[in-house]
Amino acid sequence: xxxxxxxTGAARSGKSEWAEDIAINFRNPVVYIATAxxxxxxxxxxxxxxxxxxxxxxxxxxxxxPMELTATLAQSQPHTSLLVDSLGTWVANFLEEEDLVWxxxxxxxxxxxxxxxxxxxxxxxxxxxxxxxxxxxxxxxRDRLGALVRQLGIICEPxxxxxxxxxxxxxxxxxxxxxxxx
Numbered sequence: 001x002x003x004x005x006x007x008t009g010a011a012r013s014g015k016s017e018w019a020e021d022i023a024i025n026f027r028n029p030v031v032y033i034a035t036a037x038x039x040x041x042x043x044x045x046x047x048x049x050x051x052x053x054x055x056x057x058x059x060x061x062x063x064x065x066p067m068e069l070t071a072t073l074a075q076s077q078p079h080t081s082l083l084v085d086s087l088g089t090w091v092a093n094f095l096e097e098e099d100l101v102w103x104x105x106x107x108x109x110x111x112x113x114x115x116x117x118x119x120x121x122x123x124x125x126x127x128x129x130x131x132x133x134x135x136x137x138x139x140x141x142r143d144r145l146g147a148l149v150r151q152l153g154i155i156c157e158p159x160x161x162x163x164x165x166x167x168x169x170x171x172x173x174x175x176x177x178x179x180x181x182x
Contacts, residue, residue, distance in 0.1 A: 004113060005121045006152050009162035010129075016052060016085050018160060018167045019121045026119055028081040030060040035090040037066045052085070066093045070109045076118035088125035091145045095137055102144060110151060122156065124149045150180055
C-alpha cells in the first residue's frame with residue numbers, strides 16, 4: 001500500500017537524515033527530489049547541498065526539481081520511494097508569485113497526491129515558532145509553508161516531528177485537528 005509520510009522539524013534538527021532512513025527501510029529504489037537551486041555565488045549554500053549529496057546512497061537517483069514538483073510526483077512509478085527535500089525550499093521558490101497563483105499551484109499539488117503511485121516522504125521545515133517576521137516576504141513564507149504543512153499533516157500517515165535529537169511520531173501521540181477553514 002502506498003504511503004505519504006511527512007517529516008517536519010527545525011533547521012539542523014535531523015529531519016533529512018530521518019527521512020533518508022525511512023526511505024532506505026522501504027527497500028524500494030529511491031528517487032531523491034531536491035527542490036533547492038544551485039547558487040555558485042553562495043559558498044555556504046553550496047556546502048549545505050554538497051553535505052546532503054555526500055550523505056545519500058550512490059544508487060539513489062537525484063532529480064533537481066525547484067518548481068515542477070507536482071508534475072514530477074504525477075509521473076512517479078509504483079514500487080519506488082520519493083524523498084522530497086524540502087517543501088520549505090519549494091515554497092520559497094514561489095515567493096515572487098501572487099497569492100492567487102500560489103493558491104492554484106497548491107490546489108493542483110494537493111489534488112495530485114491521491115494519484116501518486118509511489119511512496120512519498122516529504123521533508124518540511126517548521127516555521128512560526130518565534131516572533132512574527134517584521135518583513136512581508138518573511139510573513140508570506142511562514143504563512144504559506146505553515147498552511148501547506150498543516151494540510152499535508154492531515155493526509156500523511158505517519159507525521160514525524162524531529163527535534164532535540166528525537167523523531168516523534170505525531171500520528172501516534174497527537175490528535176488531528178479539523179481541516180483548516182479557508
